[in-house]
Amino acid sequence: MKLKLRILALITLLIPSYLFSVEQPLSIAFVEYPPYHFTSGDGVEGISIRIIEEAFRRTEIPIEFNVMPWSRALIWLRLGKIDGMVGVFIRPERLEYIDYSKLPLSKAQIHLFVTEGSNIEYSEDLTKLSHFRFGVKKDFSYGPYFDDLVAQNKLTKLTYEVDIPQLLVKLCTGVTDIMVGERRNSEYVFNQLIKETYPQLTRCKKIIALTPAIDARLAYLAFSKQNQLTDIRDRFDEAMNSMKQDGSLNRIIQSYDPQLSN
Template sequence: MTLSNVTLPLLKSRIFQSALVVFLAFAWAGQSQASCEKTLRWDDDPPFSMLDEEGAVVGIYVELNRAALARMGCQARLRKLPWARALKELELGRLDILPGAFRRPEREEYAHFSGTVLPPSRNILFMHQQALERWPASSLLELQHTAFRLGTQINVSYGADYQQLMSDPVFAARVVAVATRASLWKMVGKGRIDGVIADELTGAYELHQLGLDDQIKATSVVVSSDPAEVALSKRSTDPAFVQAYAKALQGLVADGSYARLVQRHLLQ
């Protein structure tokens, strides 16, 4: 059998296209290994990011995102930033990667999102023991017409019930917003506020480290359970990079790397 005059040029074209794809892939990989460096946010937010006993930055998000970058031939340059500042730096293009971000319309103006890759983590209400005895609430909305004083972090999203409460000026006046959660725990311990919204695993870890787990208790009030994503600055990353990054994260989940990180940092 012989190739027709139509089939032969088509075959040659496909061979050329395949060769070009392979060439560009190798060229990109070589370039990325030589020059690909992305800034990755961390803060004192155990077990997701923290300093270990030797002073190295570790944690679930830090190690997971470092591994994703490594699979793409890139390196991570860590930047220690509080949450509100990290969002601004992401918007300005001075921070490339922000793990643990919830997708919001205002953030989509300046950030790409990885899509849902990791299992959702619940945000719950933690309360001082005395406050819990006074207001045994089963939902955040039940606290609206009480004297309950809530502590939050600046520019952190807490779900629909929280947004509804913040539309009430009387309740909003009792909400204290600060940059770091460590300050909030101390404020609860001193009786200046009654409760804090935090990731259930992070909250339990931090309270134990601060020696406050006898005073401040986790409640059954689930404020949000939306899955967090990785936000990437639109000024410093393009959609192709974001797609490759998401695939690298998915690979780390599929091969058990993520589960092993969780096991090491949370369940031991």
């Protein structure tokens, strides 16, 4: 009898957990990051959201989205309290607890932003701007070039915030001189806040993205290694490949902006 129980327990461990309860949806976290992933009324919206929904529709695996702060989502992903997270960049230390999708969800163009009329220029050497005050997002990667300069204490005048509106406010009120951000996201949020006559941005007529970009990063769907979701990750990758081949991936992307393509 004990031998049978041991065999049953071993078989149970070998079967992916999602097969025991196909009705239990995968919990996928995201942060407010329009136009890629964001809340809209009682639902969720964005380029990456639509891509993920279509891929999992093809795999017939139920999912649910949960919005939460970036730092908490990373911690919960490590602990296995959530199954996945949208729009995560690859960093070496994250490979310990994340299985990434093979195809990216989006390509992020990281720029330095200043206010209109600023005399700050970028010559592809960030160390020449080290005397300026930078606004950056907490626990966010801006690419190896920027991240390494911070790690080496060559960029030290950093102000951290948890979301883009707070960073925009500090840029527009002069608390910081430069904001680091993804171009499409930063411009989208700024334009939305201006439309809402956000009072703290009244001094800021426009934000300018300095060129060239300091980095271009690919953002992926991250799966928690703690929850042993390799099989599901592989099925998601297969669905993404089929979407790329039949053109539906680009159709989703271009439905938000005809100038975008993957």
